Amino acid sequence: MRILGIETSCDETALAVVEDGRKVLCEFVYSQVEHAEFGGIVPEIASRQQIRKIGPLFQACNEAFPLAPNTIDGIAVTCGPGLVGSLLVGLNFAKGLAYGWELPFLGINHLEGHIFANYLSDDSILSPFICLIVSGGHTMIVKVNDWCDYDVLGSTRDDAAGEAYDKVAKLLGLGYPGGGRIDSLAAGGDPAFHRFPAAKFKTGGYQFSFSGLKTAVAMYLKDKTESFIGDHLADICASFQARVVDMLVSPTISAAKDHQINTVAIGGGVAANSGLRREFERRAAAEKIRVFFPDLKYCTDNGAMIAAAGCYRMQRGERSDFSLTATPYLPLIS
Numbered sequence: 001m002r003i004l005g006i007e008t009s010c011d012e013t014a015l016a017v018v019e020d021g022r023k024v025l026c027e028f029v030y031s032q033v034e035h036a037e038f039g040g041i042v043p044e045i046a047s048r049q050q051i052r053k054i055g056p057l058f059q060a061c062n063e064a065f066p067l068a069p070n071t072i073d074g075i076a077v078t079c080g081p082g083l084v085g086s087l088l089v090g091l092n093f094a095k096g097l098a099y100g101w102e103l104p105f106l107g108i109n110h111l112e113g114h115i116f117a118n119y120l121s122d123d124s125i126l127s128p129f130i131c132l133i134v135s136g137g138h139t140m141i142v143k144v145n146d147w148c149d150y151d152v153l154g155s156t157r158d159d160a161a162g163e164a165y166d167k168v169a170k171l172l173g174l175g176y177p178g179g180g181r182i183d184s185l186a187a188g189g190d191p192a193f194h195r196f197p198a199a200k201f202k203t204g205g206y207q208f209s210f211s212g213l214k215t216a217v218a219m220y221l222k223d224k225t226e227s228f229i230g231d232h233l234a235d236i237c238a239s240f241q242a243r244v245v246d247m248l249v250s251p252t253i254s255a256a257k258d259h260q261i262n263t264v265a266i267g268g269g270v271a272a273n274s275g276l277r278r279e280f281e282r283r284a285a286a287e288k289i290r291v292f293f294p295d296l297k298y299c300t301d302n303g304a305m306i307a308a309a310g311c312y313r314m315q316r317g318e319r320s321d322f323s324l325t326a327t328p329y330l331p332l333i334s
């Protein structure tokens with residue numbers, strides 16, 4: 001089964017054709033750069049850029065892999081969560097294709113796409129597993145009982161981890177999005193340079209909170225001179241990253257142990273973080289847990305993960321109808 005996957009939930013326009021959920025036949029991603037000067041996503045610009053880019057991207061895809069009703073079997077498209085204007089561009093594009101080509105289409109939850117990035121990247125991953133979804137908009141621990149069968153074990157109370165990276169990058173003048181930039185700088189810094197506080201919770205469970213950490217970084221920087229910050233940029237990044245990594249890894253490993261599950265997978269843009277990958281490998285080895293990360297290009301938003309999830313569900317006979325609409329706050333389990 002060959003599925004065209006369309007992803008336009010935020011500031012990436014992405015298309016991919018995937019065969020049987022794992023073989024990527026072609027893929028294109030356009031990442032918007034227009035938000036950098038505003039230090040964050042401007043929804044109005046995001047949706048307008050989606051409209052400008054989706055047509056040319058479809059043409060590029062068509063040149064790499066001829067798209068026609070007899071070369072693909074269906075269309076999978078992100079229908080939420082995300083920015084409503086951005087989502088509507090991909091969703092309506094998918095509906096147009098499905099109608100014109102008389103092909104089935106299916107709406108896919110973006111968060112499920114991040115889980116399926118692991119399915120796409122490694123065919124040795126088997127359910128059940130614990131999945132940490134860690135992106136610009138979400139931070140949650142999901143128990144994947146089977147593909148498409150989930151229990152949400154915990155999530156962030158405020159900011160997502162990627163959001164914390166982006167906000168701290170902004171404080172440090174590193175541009176937007178700043179996760180990758182902090183990650184590279186952290187590689188050359190001392191993680192013990194400054195101890196940023198960890199969030200503490202009165203109730204148990206697998207919880208995250210990053211807004212306090214972001215404030216702690218802001219307070220720390222307040223009385224520092226520009227030259228001090230410049231001299232210790234790598235150390236500050238490494239100290240911030242060490243704290244984020246610990247705040248992500250510890251509850252995920254605990255969730256696996258508490259549920260007697262010996263496989264952990266990570267998904268979402270922050271799963272590209274080198275410090276996070278290294279620490280997961282170290283802690284998982286110590287606990288005899290297998291850990292999976294998607295290929296780097298499938299951590300951040302892409303069309304292949306949507307096609308992979310779409311393929312899996314369409315093989316089970318699932319279809320959407322033309323009344324499907326974009327749902328900005330679509331939960332993983334509805």
Ligand code: KG4
Pocket residue numbers: 010134135136137138161162163165166177178179180181183268269270271272273274299300301
């Ligand atoms: O999954 P994604 O592309 O979009 C959402 O669904 O939100 O994730 C984007 C987020 C941004 O916050 C970006 O700063 C972060 O992922 N990110 C990283 C790295 N690469 C991307 N954060 C930390 N380290 C990285 N290497």
Ligand code: ZN
Pocket residue numbers: 110114135136268269300301
């Ligand atoms: Zn995402």
